[in-house]
Structure formats: structure tokens, C-alpha cells
Amino acid sequence: SAVISQKPSRDICQRGTSLTIQCQVDSQVTMMFWYRQQPGQSLTLIATANQGSEATYESGFVIDKFPISRPNLTFSTLTVSNMSPEDSSIYLCSVLGADTQYFGPGTRLTVL
Amino acid sequence: GENVEQHPSTLSVQEGDSAVIKCTYSDSASNYFPWYKQELGKGPQLIIDIRSNVGEKKDQRIAVTLNKTAKHFSLHITETQPEDSAVYFCAENQAGTALIFGKGTTLSVSS
DSSP: OOOEEEEOSEEEEOTTOOEEEEEEESSOOSOEEEEEEOTTOOEEEEEEEOTTSOOEEOTTOOTTTSOEEEEETTEEEEEEOSOOGGGOEEEEEEEEOSSSEEEOOOEEEEEO | OOOEEEEOSEEEEETTSOEEEEEEEOOTTOOEEEEEEEOTTSOOEEEEEEETTOSEEEETTEEEEEETTTTEEEEEEOSOOGGGOEEEEEEEBOTTSOOEEOOOEEEEEEO
16 A cells, blocks of 8 residues: 655635645655545546656646646645635545555645 | 446435445446545545456445446445444546546435
């Protein structure tokens, strides 16, 4: 199994600002993903974080709004840019292990 | 595109009863079907999974069944306990791709 940590665990931000979320995995993994979970909703895939190249974004998500970095096989960041109240969600890092997909504890973001 | 439908959205049972949650999918190429449990304030935790070459899998009080012809799979929890109360998500994917999730089922087990 993979152990995933995220920082921060939660934050309250003002609209128009940006927040960078960090994801650290305890082992090298090929594939890392970022999901968004809006209040009371399911998980929606934002993008696949590719090591050494630009992330692959899902429909409805763009790099300018959600820039992603993946400098190595154990670490990734997701930035939520120019935030609005609609960005209030839980943001989850996920990795593909040998047998299944594992999730971090999530970052609970509230935008005022 | 890919789509996973999950029913019911909420489920209330008495302690000791069984609970069944069903999901249907549309992509015939999907071959991996996990179930996750999410408790308040936590990330989703895998509880059981099944692959397309298997029809049923059981782990103590939890079982999953898969019907590839009909493209549906179900989670069965027997002898439910209050600590089973949580949101349950089904998901599916093909090897090497990100999971696509159902909308979730809020299970409440009352004692």
C-alpha cells in the first residue's frame, strides 16, 4: 500500500488569492492524480500529474486555473488560482499502486 | 463517455440487517471495480475490489458481485454495525487509468 500525506489539511482563503496544496507519497509511484470533491458530492478527476512533463487535464479543468507540478516520483503540487467561493471543495491527491488506487486525507478549502 | 451510476443515494438500515448498493457502468473495456468507504473528514479508503475475471469476492461481512454481461456490480454488507455508517463510492477503470466514481451512497446504520 501507499501512504499519502497532504498539506495543508484545511485552509480558509480570500477570493482572488491562490493556494498551493502539497502531496507526498512514501514510495515512488508512476501515476499521481488530483481529484476535487465538492460539498456532498462525488470525486471528480481534475488531472493526471505527469513526472517531467505537463499534467493531463480533464474536460472542464485548465492549467491556468489549476497548475500542477510533479518534480519527482513521490511529490506533486496542485495550485488553485484566483479563487472564488465556487472553488470551496476538498482536494484529494491519489496514486496508482501495484494493486489499486490510494487516496490522501484531502485538503479542505473554504473560499470566502 | 465513461459513466457510473450508483443507487441508492441514501440507505438506512437497522443494526444487524444487510445493505446492498448497486452500480452500473457503460464502458465495456472497464476491468477493475473497487468500492471505497469515506468517513467524515477523511479520504476514501478501499474496502473491497473485484476484477473482470471474477464474479464474486468476499471479505468477512463485505462482498462484491460483478455481472460483466449486464455491466453492473454490487456491494453487500451483512450484519451491519453502527461503525459501517459512512459514504460508499463505487468506481471503475481500465488498467493504468484514473478511477471514475459513482455519486456515492450515504449509509446510516441505527442501533
